Amino acid sequence: MMIDKRLINTVEDSKKWIAATVLWNWLALVGSIVTAVTFAWCLHQAFEQTLSLTSAVIFFIVLVAALSLRVFAGKMAGKASYYASTHVKHKLRTLIYQKLASMPLNQVNQQSTSSLVQIASEGVEQIEIYFGRYLPQLFYSLLAPLTLFLFLVFFSAPTALVLLVCVPLIPISIIAVNKIAKRLLAKYWAIYVGLGSSFLDNLQGLVTLKIYQDDDYKAKQMDIEAEHFRKITMKVLTMQLNSVSLMDLLAYGGAAIGILTALLQFQAGHLTVFAVILFILLSSEFFIPLRLLGSFFHVAMNGKAASDKIFTLLDTPITQTQAESAVNFDEKNNIQITLQNLHFAYSAEKNAINGLNLTIHPHQLTVFVGKSGCGKSTLVSLLMGFNHAQQGQILFNGKNSSDLHRTSFYQQICLVSHSSYIFKGSLRENMLMAQINASDEQIYQALSQVNLADFVRENGGLDMPLLSRGNNLSGGQIQRLALARALLHDASCYIFDEATSNIDVESEEIILQFIHQLKAEKTIVMISHRLANAVQADKIYVLDNGQLVEQGTHSQLMEKQGLYTEMFNQQKALENIRTGANYA
Numbered sequence: 001m002m003i004d005k006r007l008i009n010t011v012e013d014s015k016k017w018i019a020a021t022v023l024w025n026w027l028a029l030v031g032s033i034v035t036a037v038t039f040a041w042c043l044h045q046a047f048e049q050t051l052s053l054t055s056a057v058i059f060f061i062v063l064v065a066a067l068s069l070r071v072f073a074g075k076m077a078g079k080a081s082y083y084a085s086t087h088v089k090h091k092l093r094t095l096i097y098q099k100l101a102s103m104p105l106n107q108v109n110q111q112s113t114s115s116l117v118q119i120a121s122e123g124v125e126q127i128e129i130y131f132g133r134y135l136p137q138l139f140y141s142l143l144a145p146l147t148l149f150l151f152l153v154f155f156s157a158p159t160a161l162v163l164l165v166c167v168p169l170i171p172i173s174i175i176a177v178n179k180i181a182k183r184l185l186a187k188y189w190a191i192y193v194g195l196g197s198s199f200l201d202n203l204q205g206l207v208t209l210k211i212y213q214d215d216d217y218k219a220k221q222m223d224i225e226a227e228h229f230r231k232i233t234m235k236v237l238t239m240q241l242n243s244v245s246l247m248d249l250l251a252y253g254g255a256a257i258g259i260l261t262a263l264l265q266f267q268a269g270h271l272t273v274f275a276v277i278l279f280i281l282l283s284s285e286f287f288i289p290l291r292l293l294g295s296f297f298h299v300a301m302n303g304k305a306a307s308d309k310i311f312t313l314l315d316t317p318i319t320q321t322q323a324e325s326a327v328n329f330d331e332k333n334n335i336q337i338t339l340q341n342l343h344f345a346y347s348a349e350k351n352a353i354n355g356l357n358l359t360i361h362p363h364q365l366t367v368f369v370g371k372s373g374c375g376k377s378t379l380v381s382l383l384m385g386f387n388h389a390q391q392g393q394i395l396f397n398g399k400n401s402s403d404l405h406r407t408s409f410y411q412q413i414c415l416v417s418h419s420s421y422i423f424k425g426s427l428r429e430n431m432l433m434a435q436i437n438a439s440d441e442q443i444y445q446a447l448s449q450v451n452l453a454d455f456v457r458e459n460g461g462l463d464m465p466l467l468s469r470g471n472n473l474s475g476g477q478i479q480r481l482a483l484a485r486a487l488l489h490d491a492s493c494y495i496f497d498e499a500t501s502n503i504d505v506e507s508e509e510i511i512l513q514f515i516h517q518l519k520a521e522k523t524i525v526m527i528s529h530r531l532a533n534a535v536q537a538d539k540i541y542v543l544d545n546g547q548l549v550e551q552g553t554h555s556q557l558m559e560k561q562g563l564y565t566e567m568f569n570q571q572k573a574l575e576n577i578r579t580g581a582n583y584a
């Protein structure tokens with residue numbers, strides 16, 4: 001019961017420490033038995049009026065030794081229990097991390113952040129108790145009554161038998177509670193994770209909620225969810241308290257029955273004073289270990305529910321795995337990308353990318369344009385390997401993208417998107433993730449290329465603290481910093497996905513100028529909804545409904561008077577209306 005073999009085998013190291021905890025607890029029990037025997041013998045002699053000073057001193061010495069053994073063994077059991085649980089957290093969190101790291105990005109994004117956080121934090125803490133307290137106690141509580149029985153049976157077989165027979169009442173009550181607890185705890189976790197998820201969602205969207213004055217409504221929804229959570233928590237607590245009361249009743253009731261039997265045996269002349277006292281002192285020891293097991297049981301149940309969730313995550317099949325035969329991609333600075341009959345669909349109804357055949361040449365700026373929803377971002381996710389084409393292939397210098405080892409691939413192909421992430425920490429830390437060995441000088445060089453070096457120097461240098469998402473920087477500074485980080489990475493091919501959207505004109509100009517300089521050495525792909533950014537491109541591909549409908553330079557496409565011309569003129573007219581200025 002309640003032995004999760006898979007969980008135990010997952011944390012192999014813990015087995016020996018669980019065994020050690022049981023052994024030390026058992027030695028503490030031996031100490032208790034010796035203490036009881038000494039005490040009972042001393043009382044017996046006093047009752048018979050045969051207690052001498054010498055035997056009293058001997059009793060005292062044995063008593064102190066037995067008590068010392070008990071205390072020492074108890075301490076050692078505590079230590080072993082700590083070691084039994086110490087690797088659990090690290091091991092399980094590592095497994096969770098490795099699983100997430102091995103998933104393709106699109107699959108990781110499908111996982112609920114709050115659920116992952118709850119499982120990896122509180123769930124893992126509870127599993128720690130399962131290993132450190134519950135499992136050793138489970139084995140010890142089987143061993144302790146048997147040891148006591150084998151010892152006490154020599155003094156009174158019927159009394160020892162009565163005590164032994166009463167012991168299983170506690171595990172039977174635990175099994176009965178287990179049935180209810182299992183259902184209740186599965187429900188509790190589902191509500192807990194749901195509440196966490198809503199809380200995180202509302203917190204992240206708080207500004208939007210405030211703008212639309214919708215925070216009251218969401219607060220009410222959260223109240224309802226919190227009330228559900230309160231109710232289920234109270235149910236769990238009531239179930240736990242009731243089962244604790246039941247176990248108390250069985251433990252103390254069982255001990256009382258044992259003592260009563262011993263007294264009746266004494267009255268009938270079958271027991272000595274020594275034996276009666278021994279039974280009075282040791283009866284409760286039959287039940288205390290199982291009673292304690294009952295208290296750990298509820299936390300262990302919670303840990304078990306959490307471990308089920310962890311294993312569900314660990315068992316999630318990975319949608320795309322890197323083939324073992326994957327080859328390194330170590331070609332530098334002359335990357336040509338070829339798309340052959342590329343098809344991709346998010347669902348069966350509609351293709352997001354529909355039979356693309358085209359080539360992206362090195363030392364050129366290639367721009368993809370098209371109306372909203374035409375498939376530009378989907379194409380980026382296919383180029384980066386975040387999603388995989390259902391038909392056709394993408395070749396990097398003739399090598400199939402899916403055959404290329406991801407680490408070396410990402411060394412050469414770098415994405416700068418409109419949502420590049422800035423981590424909480426120093427500016428230097430954020431830059432070093434692109435090139436771990438970069439010197440301060442190299443970092444400043446990259447920063448100065450995007451006009452950020454002076455700003456950084458004036459604000460504490462490379463140790464300048466950055467908030468999560470770069471919340472203490474402007475939008476333009478975040479994008480320029482993301483570009484500087486990408487430059488430091490020194491990739492061979494850069495893909496800019498709306499990298500200049502929603503930023504100030506000055507930053508946009510700096511970034512665009514730099515992109516144009518960069519193409520002398522690298523392969524540059526740009527996705528932009530602003531067609532003005534495509535005017536100087538070497539090649540423009542126009543997408544519509546996932547298909548390539550036009551291609552050429554700006555002037556060639558303008559001559560065609562097709563979709564590109566239509567979109568360009570529309571944007572030009574709109575910008576003229578807004579600014580009243582002439583458009584290039």
Ligand SMILES: Nc1ncnc2c1ncn2[C@@H]1O[C@H](COP(=O)(O)OP(=O)(O)OP(=O)(O)O)[C@@H](O)[C@H]1O
Pocket residue numbers: 346347352370371372373374375376377378379529
């Ligand atoms: N995760 C997704 N699940 C299902 N459909 C999606 C998903 N992402 C995009 N789509 C659909 O795929 C099509 C192409 O979307 P995509 O984001 O690639 O367009 P886009 O050209 O980048 O648009 P925009 O310029 O507005 O960003 C759209 O019809 C869109 O609704």
